[in-house]
Amino acid sequence: MIQGIHIIEPKQTINHETKKEYIFEIGVEDYLDRVFDNLPSNSLINKGRCGIGGTYMELKAERNSIIIVPTNGIIDNKCYDEKGVLKDAFYVVRGKLKNFDKEALFTFMSDETKHKKIFCTPESFFKIMLCGFPISELYCEWFVLIDESHAVITDNYRKDMLKVFENVFDFHHICFISATPYKFSSPKLDRFNEYKIGFNDIVGTVHVYSTIYVHELLFLLLLNSGKFPGRVHIFLNSVKQIAWILKKLEANDCSIFCKEDTENMKTLDEFRGYFRDRPQEDFFSKLNFYTSKYFEDWDLIDKNATIIIVSDVHNITLRTGVSNKCIQAAGRNRKKSNQIIHITNNNDIDEFKPFNLVNRNNKLTAGSAIICQNNHIKECKENATLPDKDIVDAMDKYADIDEISHMANENTFKIDRLVNTDFCNQEYNKPEYIRNAWQNGGFKAILLDKGLPVLPNYDKRQNxxxxxxxxxxxxxxxxxxxxxxxxxxxxxxxxxxxxxxxxxxxxxxxxxxxxxxLNFNLKSIRAAYRSSKNAKSYVLIMDEYFEIFKNEFHTSGQLQNVLGDLYVKYGVLDAKSTKDVILNPKPGQLKSLYTKFISTKKDGVNGYRIDKF
Known part of the structure; x- marks a missing residue:
């Protein structure tokens, strides 16, 4: 097993009781191979920015590796060529357990191929231990990279991601890496050395658009998308909102990148034809929408593109942490973007608790809850009664429940998820906190108030x-x-x-x-509106009538029929009516339209004709 080491001197080294912390400073255009020859074992790497070559280093490392990534979209991007063919010396473990081919994986791991790379998601990691490959050799000779390691905490809606921690610490060579790392509280990571990569310049510039109406502002920006010099890539974690904005825009030059499932396709409805199975050059359009499946760990190569990230504190799926998911989305483009825009609202709360305090408060709450639950279990056993299901189920967010004793055991990774949610939510308390989160991620953040006119607030009591x-x-x-x-x-x-x-x-x-x-009186303004519209219609009616009939004689009945048809065609309404009804046609109504409109007789029958136009 090749052991990775740092190859430049750190700017600072901090000695802790069980580990060391190394701080480096490199050029903003440098890559991770400027710091390491290979990724070091048993390490926590804060790589400082996206696209610095962390995954790439491990793909080139001359050792067998298991690379754990958060989404299948990343697997598609890293493991397959543009024709969808799996790359040499790669193997993918994913899908349902019943479809898992143990023999095929065992054969791949056992053959003479050098420097094998197995990709999987956290949920599928456990399957590798089931294929029959010698466990001792697996634990000792295979390097495990947990790529985008923050995701196991930030993606708290995916409970099974935490299963990765049931086996991963049995391996002797592990590396956690992310540009937006999370501070894990598990004592199992106390022995892991920390590596923090800093830069001699800002990573990029983001314009934070602070507004009340997030989606309306996005609509206006995209409606005027011609002002953007290249493509626009919109990171909007809601298929429902993507469909809504496209319907408002009446757009057709667009692509949608999201999870392909029945529910999403049903939500997209008429826009499902814009769905694309993965982001690549052939599938891009002027407007490109991405849900969280594509917020991290794939390479966009699009010079002069505009990146737009959308957050909404009132929508849980759009309440994405600035310090992790938003920064990840901003870092997708490997070329210089024309502009990075973050459209967001805020909670208008002047409070921001430091991470350590948020962590402590959640730990105290979890500890108290677990004690209460376990006391409840003991009392139930002593009194031969069944435990309260609601109490037991409530423990799922803090602890693991023993199947036999039903006692709760603290799960630090579950608590970390609660801490991260609470900490990231308060980033949205004030626009200044949003800006600070971007700046802490290495960006220059320019805060701009994009106040749209306030939509009317209607009340039933208003007349x-x-x-x-x-x-x-x-x-x-x-x-x-x-x-x-x-x-x-x-x-x-x-x-x-x-x-x-x-x-x-x-x-x-x-x-x-x-x-x-008119004092905004409905009756008065409606009459004035119809009269104004009718006046414009009369001009069209006058032209059409004279073009067809010239000075032809019409009886009163004939004229009423002709006018009736023209009134319907041009929408001439009765200005005084409470309903939208066509004005009753009368011959005299034409008198005001022509220079001379006279009553006359033909064959003894009364009628009308235009004497002069």
Whole structure:
């Protein structure tokens, strides 16, 4: 087994009781092979930025490796060529246990191929121990790399990811690596040396757009996407929101990269045709959307692209930690991006607890809960009663339950997940905290207030005129916005509730001053709106009537029929009616349209004709 070591002197070395901590500083364009000859065993590596070549180093290392990555999307990106063919000396372990081919894996691990690389997710790692390969040789001679190691903590919705820790510490050579590492609390990691990579410059620049209306702002940016010089890559962890924004945009030059399953395809509905099974050059469009499956550990090579990351504190799937998932998404592009934008809202809470305090509070809560649960189990045994299922189930987030004794045993990795959630959630308490999280990740963060006009707040107690007025105020505010950045700002009207579309139509026809003059009275503004629309329709009707009939004689009945058809065609409504009904056609209505419209007779029958146009 080749042992990796650092090949440059650290800037600082800190001696702890059971391990050492090394701090390095390199150029921002340097790669990890500037620091190590190979990744060191029993190490925790904070590689400082994405795309620094950590996985690549292990792929080139002259040793047998098991590389654990968080998603199958990463496996597809690393293990297969563009034609979907598995690379030489690679093996992939994934899928359901019943479909696991033990013999095939055993044969691969036992043959004469050198420097084998096995890829798997944390959930599938245990299968490797089942293939029959000698356990002692496996533990001693195979190097284990837990790539994007933060993910086992940050992806707390995937419970089975923690199964990796049931076996991984039996291996003699392990490396945890991430550009956004988590501070594990397990004592099993106390002996692991820490390596922190720093840089002599910023990693990049991110513009943090602070707004109340996250999705509306995204809509306006993408509506004006022509201003972006290249492709736009949007990291939006919600298939539902992706479908919503595409429907608003009426877009067609787009690609969607997400998990392929029945539920997602059903949610995408008419946009399922834009789904792509993996991100690669042939599948990219002007607008490219990614869910969390593609937030980390794949290489985007797209010069001059714009990266947009979307967070929303009111949507749990979009409450992605700035210090891990957002930074990971920002680091996908291996070329210089035109711009990195983070669109987000915040909780407006002026509080930020340090990590150690958040960690301590969760540890105390977990410890107290476990004691209570175990006391409850003891009392149930003493009294020969069944334990309360709700109490036992509540322990799942803190502990493992012994199948025989039903006693709870603390699981530090489960508690770490709670700590991470609490700590990352408070990053969104204030815009300044969001900026600080980016800066702590090595970025220059520019905080910009992108306040959109506030959508009207309707209340059942408001009368109709008041609702019309606040809607008109909102529409007026759109006209006062600087158009330099958002050329299509007026399209923000689309976010009004559908039942107030009529107010939008009236406002666009009459304008603020006329509506104000009429005191926003529904009856008055509706009549003025219809009269204004009718006046425009009359011009079209006049032209069409004269083009067809010239000065042809029409009886009163004939004229009513002709006018009726034209009124329907051009939508001439009765201005005084409470409903949308076509104006009752009368011959006299044409008098105001022509220079001379006269009553006359033909063959003794009364009628009308145009004497002069």
């Amino acid at each position: 109709v005129s008041h609702k019309i007025k606040i809607t008109a105020i909102f529409l007026k505010s759109l006209e006062q916005i600087d158009k330099a950045e958002f050329g299509h700002y007026k399209d923000y009207e689309k976010f009004l509730p559908i039942e107030f579309n009529y107010v939008r139509d009236i406002y666009n026809e009459l304008g603020w001053e006329k509506m104000e003059e």
